[in-house]
Amino acid sequence: MTILAIARVSIRRIVRDRTALFFIVVLPIIVIVIIGATVRGFSTFRVGVVDLGAGQAGRQLVTALDRAGDIQVTRYSSVAALTKGVARSEVSAGVVLPAGMDTIERRGGTVTVGVLAEQANSTQQAAVTAVSSVITDQGSTIQAARFAAAHGSGSFDENLARALSVGPHVQRVEVRTVQAESRANTLPGGFSYSAPTELVLFVFINALAGGAVIIETRRLGMYERMAAAPVRPRTIIAGETATYVTIALLQSVMIVAVGALFFGVSWGNPLAAIVLILAWAVVGAGAGMLSGTLFRTPEQAGAIGPAAGIALGMLGGCMWPLSIVSSTMRAVGHATPQAWAVDAWTSLLARGGTIISIAPQLAVLAAFAAAFLAIATMRLRRVLA
Secondary structure (H helix, E strand, C coil): HHHHHEEEEEEHHHHHHHHHHHHHHHHHHHHHHHHHHHHHHHEEEEEEEEEEECHHHHHHHHHHHHHCCCEEEECCCCCHHHHHHHHCCCCEEEECCCCCHHHHHHCCCCCEEEECCCCHHHHHHHHHHHHHHHHHHHHHHHHHHHHHHHHHHCCHHHHHHHHHHHHHCCCCEEEEECCCCCCCCEEECCCCHHHHHHHHHHHHHHHHHHHHHHHHHCCCCHHHHHHHCCHHHHHHEEEHHHHHHHHHHHHHHHHHHHHHHHHHCCCCCHHHHHHHHHHHHHHHHHHHHHHHHHHCCCCHHHHHHHHHHHHHHHCCCCCCCCCHCCHHHHHCCCCHHHHHHHHHHHHHHHHCCCCCHHHHHHHHHHHHHHHHHHHHHHHHHHHHH
């Protein structure tokens, strides 16, 4: 009961701190929304269009681009403005509709549609592929109208109108791309990427910043008063551990619930996800307690702790997948517990993993937790002795 009483008092102090509540509750949700929307947005390309007098043919092509599910059209007044927009990544690609496009098509000539993008930018090259697909499809419609006008009845305009109206209803040949290697190395896009990575990031950051509670408890002489009760040092340490584990679990459950209910995030195998959340909560608790013994003032813990947590999160793959960095940086990243936690979430969410498949990651996280708690316990014992 003494352990629970110590934990209850510490949790009350944290809950009454509005700044702490903002970082525990509000900020993680905001970041999840921002990053989730940004990553999800990679599947939709913004395409700039300049019409130099293409006529009806140009308008038809713009309509086709607008109707493509993965393209958002933005109009520009000049080629110079469009080029600047592509260079600044305001749009993923640019399309220049040449003057006289409609006349050239009617005469049976070849129309060259300009497409602007940077060769070194993978996102822009993906946008070019999407735009090229629409242009090719539009060209096929025009060819069909020409053929019908040359070998059948009706004018080019009549056949083009007929082809445009019939085209959407023609049965298409379905082409599906199947990934030969099913072991994905990154989390799915959108909120399925941001929710688990921000869970890993913020539980650790808030634990480090929460070390200020232990420092403040020391400064107020509360440990001395507990010891006079008398309360054994190991009971005090167990109470503080319970505090940090509880806060980490509450924050984790909140992020999981928000991700599942509002953003449709699937957290994978339930048992494996629960065990992983518990393991990460203990890692965070150990880091938070260690923070409380390393820093001298609450201000130091509040300033240095989050900065250190962000740096470790960047190294550990919370900001970007470690699969896109060099092998050296991947090795460096796996010196942090964050990398192993993200690897475990990747296994659950991208590969349909189970508790067996994430057992190696859980073992490493358990080792980190044990090391953090052992060092923190040793340092706290010196304070309580």
